[in-house]
Amino acid sequence: QVRLAESGGGLVQSGGSLRLSCQASRRPIHTLVMGWFRQAPEKEREFVAAIDWSSTGLYYADNVKGRFTVSRDNNRSRVYLQMDNLSPEDTAVYYCAGKVDLGNLRTTAWDYWGQGTRVTVWS
Secondary structure (H helix, E strand, C coil): CCEEEEECCEEEECCCCEEEEEEEECCCCCCCEEEEEEECCCCCCEEEEEECCCCCCEEECCCCCCCEEEEEEHHHCEEEEEECCCCHHHCEEEEEEEECCCCCCCHHHCCEECCCEEEEEEC
């Protein structure tokens, strides 16, 4: 089992930036595909970004492409989500997730989840 803990959420003005971090413990993450999801109030959890084991494969949802950047540091068992040019539509609880295989990136296909960190963007 791997434990995931997100941090870095907060309140930010529209157009601003935040950097989320996900710290993994109990198991090294270099064998896991890592991802970020978010869930806005009264909406379903949605995929945001994913990164493969070696950081050569990066995947983004269309509505964050060009604004968000996912990265990882396997030596520190950390995954990051740099979020730039934020808008109120990005307001959500952001979750870190991990899975063994790369194939299916849908929400139901992930094995490990963090507790989430809240991001609120005000205009």
